Amino acid sequence: MARIQLLPPELANKIAAGEVVERPASVVKELVENALDAGATRIDVQLVDAGKTLIRVADNGEGMDRDDLKLAFEAHATSKLETVEDLFHVLTHGFRGEALASIQSVSRTTIITRRADSPVALQLESGGGTQHEIREAAGGFGTVVEVRDLFFNVPARRRWLKGDSTEFSHVVALMQAIAAANPEVGVSLTHGERKAFEVPPGQTQPERVKSLYGDKFSDGMLELHDYEAYGRLDGYIAPPSVHRPNSKGLLLFVNRRPIKDRSLVQAVILAYREFLPPGRYPMAVLFIEVPPDSVDVNVHPAKTEVRLLEQNRIFSLIKSALSEKLINSGVLPGIKLGAPTAYPQARPDSPFEPTWDVPSSKARIFNDASEQQARDAEHRWSEARRVLEDAVGPTVS
Structure with missing residues (x-):
């Protein structure tokens, strides 16, 4: 008997879920990104117990037909890639086909979806990897995904979760970032009976940033727009008088994807370094646009890290653009470029x-x-x- 054996799909999905599904915010991220890829202009997220008991994401995207819904919970099933070459020109948020398969393996998940050309909605349920038959249901156009009892069958992972306030803060930060990058989409987040925030569809980029990050940031907000052959930078930055004790106020996006990049964060810090008290950090929301074939988004399970072909040039672009804006804006007394x-x-x-x-x-x-x-x-x-x-x-x- 061979000692090496193929893992059962249920076990393989649970292992994959360990990377894809870290906490409630991970589930919200995957579901909201699916909604964006479906062309939604309205996304509503509801949580109970910070997402531990219930995560509900409703959108008005294009929905799924019966054939698509059959494959929704299957691993590596996606509508976003067809060839290897597509991986080097990724234009969507999701592309691996792992999210729903991983989520349903560690929760009780229900999908209700309806396309515009369908007379009825369709419903599919799965609990801990056990999938039920598709049936007709009542529902409007778009898709609703409900994820209940996260990690109910992985007790160690559930015990690892933090308190509700901490887990909810991760969801808020995530949803604000996603909303900031998609000003044309209306977004709301509700926790229990309390609405955390709501922004309308059809906003401009400056309007969206101001509506999300408050008067203290927006009252003195500086806009900057710079571009080179290798990329474009659109930024919304606070004057040096507005600062934080940590770098959580620095938000970076590459092609609308929220990312974490220590090097690019350092470029922002260097631009501000002479104008802030020691130990304080600036606030900035920076959108970087580069050609899809010059960025590798497939380097991290959560897709929060990317590799940029022109990393050094983007670093220099950020540092020089912010420095020039700060000096020319008049917010630094006595210095004019x-x-x-x-x-x-x-x-x-x-x-x-x-x-x-x-x-x-x-x-x-x-x-x-x-x-x-x-x-x-x-x-x-x-x-x-x-x-x-x-x-x-x-x-x-």
Whole structure:
């Protein structure tokens, strides 16, 4: 008897679920992305017990017919890829065909779906990998997926989940990011009887960002738009006066896909580094658009990490665009980026005359012609030039 054997589908799906389904937010992500790929313009998410008891995602997308629904819970069944070449030009959020198979293996899942050309809706149920027959049901156009009792058959995974407030915070952050990247789609999130947030369809990108991230961010929000042959950057950033104790306020998207990338986050931090108190982080929402064949989205189970062909150039684009916007915006007193200017050089035998406004309480620093004070002033000017050149490149002589 062979020692190596094929795993039963039920076991294989549970193993796959360990990577795809980490927590309730993972389920919400997969279901909402399916709704987006189905062309939905309205997505409503409802949770009970932060998603541990119930996750319900309803959309008005194109729905599924009977043949599609038969394969919905099958592993590696997808409508989004046909050939190997398609993997290098991914234009959809999902593409592996693993999500529903993994979700239904660790929960009790029900799909109710109806296409516009169908007189009735269809329903399919599965519990812990056991699939039932398709039957007719009442339902509107689009798809509703209900996921109940997450990890009911994997007790160790269920015990690993955090408290409701923590799990719900992960869902909120996820849904805000998805809503930010899709301003044309109406999105709502409800927890129990309380609506966490709702945004209408048909918003512009700036309107969507402002409606999601509050007055403190939006009142002083700066917009930036820059592009090169290898990519485009559209950003919405807070002035340096608005900052956080961590980097959770930095949101990055590549081709509308929320991503985590330490290198690109560092580009944002470097652009702000001279303008924030130590240990504080800026707030920014950055949308990067690149050709589909220049980004590999198939490098992480949750698809939150990507590989960019022009990673170094994108890094430089972010850093330079943010630095220039911050300096030219007027939010940094005393510094304006413009044409190169000849600045006077401080010398020990002459007082240093700054070209920016100096508070009267500090005027003595520059008016005292003592040798030591002049040297101090020269050092200060050199430091100021270094900061500016680090931020935007050499601009002074």
